[in-house]
Amino acid sequence: DVLMTQTPVSLPVSLGGQVSISCRSSQSLVHSDGNTYLHWYLQKPGQSPQLLIYRVSNRFSGVPDRFSGSGSGTDFTLKISRVEPEDLGVYYCLQSTHFPNTFGAGTKLELK
Amino acid sequence: EVQLVESGGGLVQPGRSLKLSCAASGFTFSNYGMAWVRQAPTKGLEWVATISYDGSSTYYRDSVKGRFTISRDNAKSTLYLQMDSLRSEDTATYYCASRLAYWGQGTLVTVSS
Numbered sequence: 001d002v003l004m005t006q007t008p009v010s011l012p013v014s015l016g017g018q019v020s021i022s023c024r025s026s027q028s029l030v031h032s033d034g035n036t037y038l039h040w041y042l043q044k045p046g047q048s049p050q051l052l053i054y055r056v057s058n059r060f061s062g063v064p065d066r067f068s069g070s071g072s073g074t075d076f077t078l079k080i081s082r083v084e085p086e087d088l089g090v091y092y093c094l095q096s097t098h099f100p101n102t103f104g105a106g107t108k109l110e111l112k
Numbered sequence: 113e114v115q116l117v118e119s120g121g122g123l124v125q126p127g128r129s130l131k132l133s134c135a136a137s138g139f140t141f142s143n144y145g146m147a148w149v150r151q152a153p154t155k156g157l158e159w160v161a162t163i164s165y166d167g168s169s170t171y172y173r174d175s176v177k178g179r180f181t182i183s184r185d186n187a188k189s190t191l192y193l194q195m196d197s198l199r200s201e202d203t204a205t206y207y208c209a210s211r212l213a214y215w216g217q218g219t220l221v222t223v224s225s
Contacts, residue, residue: 049149049207051213054212060213090156094159100159100173101162102159103158103159
């Protein structure tokens with residue numbers, strides 16, 4: 001199985017600040033079709049996960065441009081700039097290149 | 113608007129069965145792959161199973177292989193998860209997801225005697 005190592009576990013932030021979350025995979029996430037199926041989600045307390053970024057760097061519908069994704073191969077990053085209160089929660093990366101699909105363990109974004 | 117509504121969760125004894133449903137609306141259900149993802153209380157997300165748009169291909173995590181069956185009825189725009197031989201470690205909120213992009217609100221399954 002592909003191991004997704006997500007860091008940090010906890011990320012204190014000030015409103016208006018900028019943060020980065022890292023996700024590293026134990027093997028390349030480049031699919032045989034040439035795409036890289038690495039996605040980022042935010043789960044707010046008591047809610048279902050919501051898709052933020054799909055295939056490394058594509059913002060999902062309605063996601064503000066404060067969120068950006070980058071990376072390739074096995075090393076990926078989610079950046080959040082000008083953090084707002086509604087950005088708080090747990091962030092997960094997910095790889096769906098390989099079965100079983102696997103999630104990172106999560107990063108809790110919380111106020112300092 | 114895409115809507116996914118799960119149902120069928122509840123309290124069940126170890127070794128028994130339960131069938132979850134996910135009613136889809138707001139998109140052409142038969143065009144897209146679907147998945148079940150679960151989350152044990154206070155834990156992270158765990159992929160369970162995926163089915164192709166036409167039901168011809170299915171994939172499972174090892175821990176549920178042979179016990180869970182994912183299926184779909186495209187005429188009814190509904191996804192299913194038949195769960196047999198349930199174990200305490202299957203206790204979780206189960207989410208259905210379309211294209212891993214749209215998620216339902218989840219249904220809680222508790223396996224306990």
